[in-house]
Amino acid sequence: MNVRQAILILSMIPIAGTMSQVAGSQSLSLSLDSVSRPENVISAGSVPDYIRPTPKDRMRSYALITLGPIPIAETAASAGIDQFDNSPPEWKQGAKGYGKRFASDFGISSVGTTTRYALSEAFREDPLYYPCECTGIFPRVGHASISALTARRGQNGHRAFSLSALLAPYAGSSAAVYGWYPSRYGAKDAFRLGNYSLLTSVFGNVALEFFNRGPHSVFHRRHVDDENDAPDPGTHQ
Numbered sequence: 667m668n669v670r671q672a673i674l675i676l677s678m679i680p681i682a683g684t685m686s687q688v689a690g691s692q693s694l695s696l697s698l699d700s701v702s703r704p705e706n707v708i709s710a711g712s713v714p715d716y717i718r719p720t721p722k723d724r725m726r727s728y729a730l731i732t733l734g735p736i737p738i739a740e741t742a743a744s745a746g747i748d749q750f751d752n753s754p755p756e757w758k759q760g761a762k763g764y765g766k767r768f769a770s771d772f773g774i775s776s777v778g779t780t781t782r783y784a785l786s787e788a789f790r791e792d793p794l795y796y797p798c799e800c801t802g803i804f805p806r807v808g809h810a811s812i813s814a815l816t817a818r819r820g821q822n823g824h825r826a827f828s829l830s831a832l833l834a835p836y837a838g839s840s841a842a843v844y845g846w847y848p849s850r851y852g853a854k855d856a857f858r859l860g861n862y863s864l865l866t867s868v869f870g871n872v873a874l875e876f877f878n879r880g881p882h883s884v885f886h887r888r889h890v891d892d893e894n895d896a897p898d899p900g901t902h903q
Contacts, residue, residue, distance in 0.1 A: 716818070716821075716822055716823030718792060718818075718821075718823070719792060719794055723794075724783070724786075724787075724793075724794070727793075727794055728779065728780075728783045731779055731870075732775070732776055732779050732780075736870055736873055736874070737775055737779075737870070740775070740866050740869060740870055741768060741771045741772045741775055742768065744771045744862070744866060745764055745767040745768040745770075745771050746764075748767040748770075748771065749763065749764050749767055753767075754847060754848050754851070756848045770842055770846060770847070773838075773841065773842060773845075773846070774838040774839055774841065774842045774859065774863060775838060775863070775866070776838070777837055777838040777841040777842075778834040778835050778837055778838030778839075778863055778867075779834070779838075781830070781833065781834040781837040781838065782830045782831060782833075782834035784830075785829070785830030785833065785834070786817060786828075786830045788830075789828075789829065789830055790819070791817035791818070791819060791826075791828055791830060792817055792818035792819070792823065793817050793828070793830070793831070794818070795810075795813055795871055795874045795875075796813070796818065796823070797874070797875055798810070798875060806875050806876070807872060807875070809875065810868065810871035810872045810874070810875040811868050811871070811872075813825075813871050814831060814864060814867045814868045814871055815827065815828060815831050815832060815864075816828050816831065817830070817831060831867075834863075835860040835861070835863035835864040835867065836856065836857065836860035836863075838859075838860070838863055839855075839856045839857070839858075839859035839860040839862075839863055840856045840860070842856075842859060843855050843856040843859065844856075
């Protein structure tokens with residue numbers, strides 16, 4: 667078991683716990699009819715004082731979550747893990763090898779983010795991250811984890827399963843495998859790398875939950891720029 671696989675398994679624990687809570691509180695309908703009408707797939711509580719972000723808000727969020735400090739840090743860490751695993755081995759070690767891995771992981775992230783935001787516009791989803799109204803480390807980690815596969819919908823901003831969130835990580839990994847990875851890589855590798863990208867989005871949400879602006883955040887009083895965080899309803903008067 668390599669480093670990525672171990673982290674992936676550990677990161678799935680809060681997702682599984684949160685999903686079991688959701689399943690216990692409501693029946694989930696996953697019929698073909700519900701898939702064709704995503705608003706009815708999985709419904710959770712609405713966001714207090716929810717205001718759907720404007721196109722400008724969404725574009726700003728897209729730019730920051732692609733080029734901001736959190737995605738850059740995620741890419742640097744991901745490239746470091748790839749360097750440690752020597753993956754792909756054809757890129758070898760040293761600064762040059764790390765540079766290739768960093769550029770590759772950045773490309774995967776960018777394609778995935780672009781795919782999610784484009785599909786979110788098509789499905790009328792709100793892909794921004796909304797901090798948990800709960801307290802406690804484990805509930806907040808669970809909220810951040812499940813948010814990697816959900817989005818806000820409707821006038822009340824209820825949480826629903828997001829097809830765009832599910833597809834986006836695998837779009838990025840497929841672009842890498844069939845675009846710039848060594849030719850020996852194929853569909854299985856695209857799926858594996860997509861799982862890692864999904865894991866990275868979970869870590870990004872955890873960072874937003876605990877370190878970005880919001881009612882429970884460490885830097886709430888310092889007015890840190892909110893990256894992929896949702897707009898403050900008080901700014902829309």
